[in-house]
Amino acid sequence: MSVGADTLVLVPGRASRRRRESLIGIGLLLPSAALVLAFTIFPVAYNVWLGFYAKHSLRATSSWVGLGNYSQILTDPDFWRSVWLATVYAIGSTALQIVAGVAGALILHRRFAGCDFLRGVALFPYMIPTVIAVFVWRWLMNDLYGVIPYLLNMLRIPGMPEAWLTHTTIMWVLIVLSVWTFFPFVLVNVLARLQTIPLELYDAARVDGASAVRQFVHVTLPQLKNVLLIVLLLRGIWMFTKFDVPWLLGFGGGAGEAIRTLPVFTYQRSFTYYQAGMGAALSNVMLALLLMAVTVYFIAFPPEADDNDA
Amino acid sequence: MPERAASLPRRPRRPVSTGAAWAVRIGLFAFCAFPLYWMLVSSLKASHELLASPPTFWPHEWELRAYRKLFYETNFWTYMENTVIVAVLTTAIVITAGVIGAYSLTRYTFPCRTLIARVTLLAYMFPPIIMLVPLFLLAREFGLVNSLVGLALTYISFSLPYALWILRAFFQSIPIDLEHAALIDGANRAQALWYVVMPLALPGIIATAIFTFIVAWNDFLFALVLIGKDELKTIAIGINEFFHMAVVDWGLIMAAGVMVTIPALVFFVTIQRYLIAGWGTGGVKG
Numbered sequence: 209m210s211v212g213a214d215t216l217v218l219v220p221g222r223a224s225r226r227r228r229e230s231l232i233g234i235g236l237l238l239p240s241a242a243l244v245l246a247f248t249i250f251p252v253a254y255n256v257w258l259g260f261y262a263k264h265s266l267r268a269t270s271s272w273v274g275l276g277n278y279s280q281i282l283t284d285p286d287f288w289r290s291v292w293l294a295t296v297y298a299i300g301s302t303a304l305q306i307v308a309g310v311a312g313a314l315i316l317h318r319r320f321a322g323c324d325f326l327r328g329v330a331l332f333p334y335m336i337p338t339v340i341a342v343f344v345w346r347w348l349m350n351d352l353y354g355v356i357p358y359l360l361n362m363l364r365i366p367g368m369p370e371a372w373l374t375h376t377t378i379m380w381v382l383i384v385l386s387v388w389t390f391f392p393f394v395l396v397n398v399l400a401r402l403q404t405i406p407l408e409l410y411d412a413a414r415v416d417g418a419s420a421v422r423q424f425v426h427v428t429l430p431q432l433k434n435v436l437l438i439v440l441l442l443r444g445i446w447m448f449t450k451f452d453v454p455w456l457l458g459f460g461g462g463a464g465e466a467i468r469t470l471p472v473f474t475y476q477r478s479f480t481y482y483q484a485g486m487g488a489a490l491s492n493v494m495l496a497l498l499l500m501a502v503t504v505y506f507i508a509f510p511p512e513a514d515d516n517d518a
Numbered sequence: 519m520p521e522r523a524a525s526l527p528r529r530p531r532r533p534v535s536t537g538a539a540w541a542v543r544i545g546l547f548a549f550c551a552f553p554l555y556w557m558l559v560s561s562l563k564a565s566h567e568l569l570a571s572p573p574t575f576w577p578h579e580w581e582l583r584a585y586r587k588l589f590y591e592t593n594f595w596t597y598m599e600n601t602v603i604v605a606v607l608t609t610a611i612v613i614t615a616g617v618i619g620a621y622s623l624t625r626y627t628f629p630c631r632t633l634i635a636r637v638t639l640l641a642y643m644f645p646p647i648i649m650l651v652p653l654f655l656l657a658r659e660f661g662l663v664n665s666l667v668g669l670a671l672t673y674i675s676f677s678l679p680y681a682l683w684i685l686r687a688f689f690q691s692i693p694i695d696l697e698h699a700a701l702i703d704g705a706n707r708a709q710a711l712w713y714v715v716m717p718l719a720l721p722g723i724i725a726t727a728i729f730t731f732i733v734a735w736n737d738f739l740f741a742l743v744l745i746g747k748d749e750l751k752t753i754a755i756g757i758n759e760f761f762h763m764a765v766v767d768w769g770l771i772m773a774a775g776v777m778v779t780i781p782a783l784v785f786f787v788t789i790q791r792y793l794i795a796g797w798g799t800g801g802v803k804g
Contacts, residue, residue, distance in 0.1 A: 233626025240619030449645035
């Protein structure tokens with residue numbers, strides 16, 4: 209994109225005309241702005257306010273507790289445990305998604321017989337509803353009838369667990385299942401970027417006698433840097449705040465406690481214990497963490513003139 | 519908009535087709551496809567074979583029992599219908615507002631335009647869980663609990679910023695000179711938009727519509743807290759219900775999975791190229 213955002217003005221002209229133009233522009237933006245304001249910004253603001261109240265999720269009454277919710281949260285070992293579990297989950301699944309996504313993109317980058325077909329197959333896990341993905345994996349990993357434990361057992365590796373949906377191993381299942389579901393997001397973004405890398409760069413590297421590995425490290429990776437950073441940011445945030453996957457994998461089994469990440473903890477506070485104020489405060493903690501991550505990201509990697517790079 | 523793959527320069531080197539290359543391709547295929555294959559065969563196995571040890575990779579006996587149970591003994595079609603209603607409603611609102619909003623953000627100047635774009639990006643990153651409590655309480659306040667419209671409105675809260683962001687990138691990629699040319703040729707603003715910009719933006723709009731549809735189609739969290747009545751349940755929470763039966767019927771759950779996956783698969787294969795265009799433009803550029 210060579211066109212900067214501010215050059216995209218259609219009608220140049222005198223001030224009065226320009227004012228009319230901006231009024232039309234504001235008018236066209238109004239429906240979206242109103243909807244975002246009403247359904248996104250307002251709820252977030254309302255949530256900040258709710259965090260200062262003790263409120264039952266179903267009853268109308270509420271009472272001001274100031275920072276009470278927050279001091280209670282910060283002294284609750286269950287909260288810290290859920291933060292830890294969410295961190296392990298976010299780091300483990302994001303790192304593996306990026307590895308799998310980049311590997312997949314490199315595999316699919318070059319054309320070969322059946323390339324389009326395989327591209328379709330590789331994107332598919334991202335398209336099927338999360339509920340289905342989790343239930344299929346619960347079935348694949350079932351302690352009694354699961355096919356994957358059966359296959360792993362055949363390898364006869366010493367120390368290999370017999371059952372996987374248990375306290376000690378369920379986090380691994382959660383991470384692998386999440387990588388399976390979400391790595392296509394990384395794959396597509398990286399693939400799209402790979403296809404825009406000028407071939408001359410590789411020609412130059414080859415002339416210099418660079419091996420395939422060196423070409424990847426010195427040509428491909430630097431070109432992918434921006435994509436990988438934004439993917440890392442988005443996936444990291446989204447995995448840290450993922451509710452449905454750990455909830456659906458963990459509920460109904462005793463091992464759910466071992467994957468009670470911060471979002472699951474928040475849900476339980478709000479809808480198992482009906483502490484809406486506490487739930488709101490926990491959401492605010494997540495929001496604060498998110499804003500911090502975004503701020504650090506933008507300070508470390510300032511967006512260029514064109515917003516699209518951000 | 520030209521298709522991305524077609525405009526690619528040809529790789530000068532011959533295609534790699536060594537044994538190693540095929541091994542990793544097959545590995546990728548197996549990783550992605552095996553769980554889906556297993557879902558399919560599990561839904562078609564006889565009950566006793568489903569729980570057999572060792573498991574059979576190709577069923578000895580095929581049965582449609584699970585599908586019969588799904589169609590005649592559960593509310594599957596009601597769940598399906600509700601999901602389609604909510605997803606279509608969400609997509610219609612989001613795309614209508616999003617297209618004109620994104621057009622405005624890229625073609626007009628007014629105060630705070632960049633700020634609005636930034637806020638949109640930030641809102642796009644908002645995970646749904648942050649909105650859980652406030653949207654639930656507001657829905658109760660306005661009597662939108664147990665309402666498909668209420669559910670669709672909550673989906674707007676996280677799909678509209680996302681749609682605005684992607685559509686804005688699409689509109690930015692359409693050269694403004696084309697519109698200038700149309701205006702000079704005597705077209706008015708609306709005609710330029712309709713005849714010049716829209717055809718070029720169509721792949722992006724389709725991609726965005728699909729993503730919005732998928733958000734609504736996939737959601738579990740908001741349906742879980744907002745919908746209690748069985749006749750209003752969407753697929754996600756309906757299938758979740760199957761888990762609470764006295765004996766978990768894995769064949770039934772896998773059959774439901776297949777029934778939800780097949781339409782998505784057919785749909786997805788037909789529009790795949792739009793999806794890739796959308797992803798490339800939406801997430802990252804430059």
